[in-house]
Amino acid sequence: MFSNRTVWIALVLLTLLGLSFSESLRPSPGFNLYVLSLYGMKIFAIGLKFMELKDAHPFWRILLSGLVVFFVVSFSAIY
Amino acid sequence: MSKSEDRRKSIYYPPGGILVWLFIVLEVATFTMGLLTFAYQRMGNAQLFNTSRQMLDVSSGTVNTIVLLTSGFFMAEALAVFKKEGGSRRCNLLMLGTISLGGLFLLLKGIEYSSKLAKGIGLEHNQFFTYYWLLTGFHFLHVVVGLAILIGINLRIRAGHYNEKDCLDVESAAAFWHMCDVIWLMLFPVMYLLR
Numbered sequence: 001m002f003s004n005r006t007v008w009i010a011l012v013l014l015t016l017l018g019l020s021f022s023e024s025l026r027p028s029p030g031f032n033l034y035v036l037s038l039y040g041m042k043i044f045a046i047g048l049k050f051m052e053l054k055d056a057h058p059f060w061r062i063l064l065s066g067l068v069v070f071f072v073v074s075f076s077a078i079y
Numbered sequence: 080m081s082k083s084e085d086r087r088k089s090i091y092y093p094p095g096g097i098l099v100w101l102f103i104v105l106e107v108a109t110f111t112m113g114l115l116t117f118a119y120q121r122m123g124n125a126q127l128f129n130t131s132r133q134m135l136d137v138s139s140g141t142v143n144t145i146v147l148l149t150s151g152f153f154m155a156e157a158l159a160v161f162k163k164e165g166g167s168r169r170c171n172l173l174m175l176g177t178i179s180l181g182g183l184f185l186l187l188k189g190i191e192y193s194s195k196l197a198k199g200i201g202l203e204h205n206q207f208f209t210y211y212w213l214l215t216g217f218h219f220l221h222v223v224v225g226l227a228i229l230i231g232i233n234l235r236i237r238a239g240h241y242n243e244k245d246c247l248d249v250e251s252a253a254a255f256w257h258m259c260d261v262i263w264l265m266l267f268p269v270m271y272l273l274r
Contacts, residue, residue, distance in 0.1 A: 004159065008152035012145055019141045022272045032273045039268045042148075043261050050155040051257045052094040052250075059090045060100070067107065071265060078118040079273050 007049045014038050033076040040072040095254035096247055103258045106221070110214070110262050114269050117210040124206065129274065131207035134200070136191065140271045143187050144263065150180035151260040154229075158246075158253045165243045166236040174233045177256070181226045188219055211270060218262050225256045 002010075018038045021031075047064040048054045054061070086092040093100045121128040157173035164170060195201075195208075202212045232252040235241060241249055 004152055004155045008148065011148045011152075015141060015144050015148065018268070018272065019137065022137060035268050035272050039264050043264050046148075046151060046257055046260050046264070050151050050260070051254055055087050056093045057088055057090040060093045063104070067111075071111070074115065075118060075269060075273065078115070078122065 001054075002049065004049060007045050011042050011045060014042055032079045033072070036072045036076050040068040043071070044068045095250040099251040099254050103254060106258060107261065107265075110218070110265060113210070113214050113217075114265060117214065118269065120206055120210070127205060128207045131205060131211075132271065132274075135211070135271050137271050139187065139191055140267055143184055143191075144267055146180050146184045146187065147260050147263050150177050150184065151257050153177040153180065154253050154256050158249060161236070161241075161246055161249055162243055166239065166241065171233065171237065174229065174236070178226060178229050178233065181222060181229065181256075185219065185222055185226070188215070188222075214266055214270065218259070218266055221262065222259050225252075225259050228252045228255055 018035055022035065044064060048061070053064055087094065091097050153173050153176040157170050157177060160167065160170040160173060200208055202209055229252055232249055236249065
């Protein structure tokens with residue numbers, strides 16, 4: 001399984017990737033979905049690894065997944 | 080499998096305990112509703128919201144995100160070390176790193192706030208900035224409370240109140256701190272990045 005350090009490096013890289021795309025990409029229909037997916041992945045990684053939900057009852061992982069899916073789908077639909 | 084690991088498989092014993100997780104669920108739901116209201120209001124006034132969004136500094140927000148993520152990483156490492164070694168010097172240093180980075184987040188956010196206020200952009204500047212101040216300000220308060228909890232927990236660790244087998248309070252504090260990360264990771268893209 002990934003170490004905390006690997007997850008942290010991935011989180012920082014995803015943040016920088018989000019910044020570079022937000023500065024370089026022209027507004028497009030897929031932009032918001034892309035940004036929300038990046039941040040959804042980060043929320044999922046923090047929940048699973050840093051908050052240790054990977055060791056918890058499946059209910060808590062389902063709740064986390066539900067939050068991420070709701071976040072990405074609802075905001076990309078509204079925007 | 081140890082007793083604590085076995086208990087973790089129960090729905091009633093998530094890492095940090097059920098009470099802190101009920102709190103986390105409520106807090107995340109509250110911020111989600113706040114952000115949904117923000118997005119709904121934007122639909123009626125997209126031009127104002129887009130113009131106002133461009134007044135926010137994305138680079139500074141990104142630095143804040145990295146600072147908070149790094150603080151979360153230090154906390155996760157501190158907890159892992161605590162579970163192996165108890166309140167060792169390494170654990171205390173990692174917690175000190177967590178607290179310092181949390182303080183840096185507040186400092187950077189304070190600079191951002193004072194720059195906005197200097198330009199006359201307050202709570203009533205327009206609808207976008209009302210949400211900006213309320214949502215980011217509420218998050219700021221959570222970070223202040225999180226820091227106070229971490230400082231308290233660190234003092235108790237140093238005083239020997241906890242050990243490797245009795246670390247529920249340390250886990251709860253860590254879960255609260257990571258919740259601040261999660262909320263920021265919802266606020267930042269919606270307020271600063273989405274177009």
